Amino acid sequence: MMNKSTLVKRSLSVLTGCCLAAGVALMLSGCQSKNKQPAENQSQELIKSKKDLSHIKVGYCSPSLNAPFYVALSDAIRQNVGDYKMSFVSVDGQDDISKQIKGVEDLISKGVNVIVLNPLDPKALVPTVNAAAKSGIPVFIVDSYIDPSARYVTSVMADNQGNGELLGSWAAEKLKGTPINMALISGAQGNPVGREKRLGFMRGVIDQQLISEGHAALSVASQGWGNWTISGGLKAAEDILVAHPDINLVVAENDAMAMGALRAINESKKGSPILVVGFDGQKDALKLIKDGTLGATALNSPGALAKLTVQSIVEYENGAVGTGKVIHTKAVLINSSNVDKYYDPNAPF
Secondary structure, X not given: OOOHHHHHHHHHHHHHHHHHHHHHHHHHHHHHHHHOEEHHHOOOXXXXXXXXXXXXXXXXXXXXXXXXXXXXHHHHHXXXXXXXXXXXXXXXXXXXXXXXXXXXXXXXXXXXXXXXXXXXXXXXXXXXXXXXXXXXXXXXXXXXXXXXXXXXXXXXXXXXXXXXXXXXXHHHHHOOOOOEEEEEEEOOOOOHHHHHHHHHHHHHHHHHHHHHHOOOOEEEEEEEEOOOOHHHHHHHHHHHHHHOOOOOEXXXXXXXXXXXXXXXXXXXXXXXXXXXXXXXXOHHHHHHHHOOOOOEEEEOOHHHHHHHHHHHHHHXXXXXXXXXXXXXXXXXXXXXXXXXXXXXXXXXX
């Protein structure tokens, strides 16, 4: 049993670690952040193209298709590309960086005019991206990070740290007066999006606790890896519950893993309640929020990412210049108070 003094020391240690890691993240983003543009300034309607784009072939390389989010994002990019009469071809990175590099090379060999890339690794793909750019093929990044040394045109992603902060603040208020003993279920080791989510979450928790209670009481009991899937989240949560039955919060870096964690908690028949939160706003997760099973999630819309990415392509093909611009979609917390605004049973994701 941890005494109060030890808990505070650990809390301060977690806060210090978060701040140091956040500093590294800022250095990684480097010159990207100064070009950041809020997505709410973007039109939700189709922008007009002055040029006929029907001759443009857009190639998309996904990190994998092992999760509903990735499938929905690929489908949304395909649809938005078709809205402008451009053609579309895609390849699957299959959760393997060497296969994703080969996939980008395959797109180049197929004669694409534009490449859209969701990178598995922020550094490993830099030479491939720069080779494509050197050959005259513009590269657009979606959903994840790439090192600033890559010669990409525009990057479109969710405000993952902002979403994490909103979730962390909400969880801290939900568990106010109770020291938080949390377990983290992450997607894949080295994934920069997952890292941004958890950094934001822990910062949100500690900041809210300091504001509302005057002290921080956060302990991270365990981190498991769920590979972004329901089955992965289930297995990770099962292992965590055996080793740490006293946790009161599970944070999953996407909704699929959160749903797996909920299943493990239900099957464990644990007496004490465990608050579970996720990320992305998957419709199945929103249904669980409506039912009172899942606590909250944060929005990362495949449709919004796809629309903004393809709009950036259209603008580029119509003469827009500049490289290294980053567009973030707006951070949004979804809980029982606003879930009806976002839940659509017919949504693809």
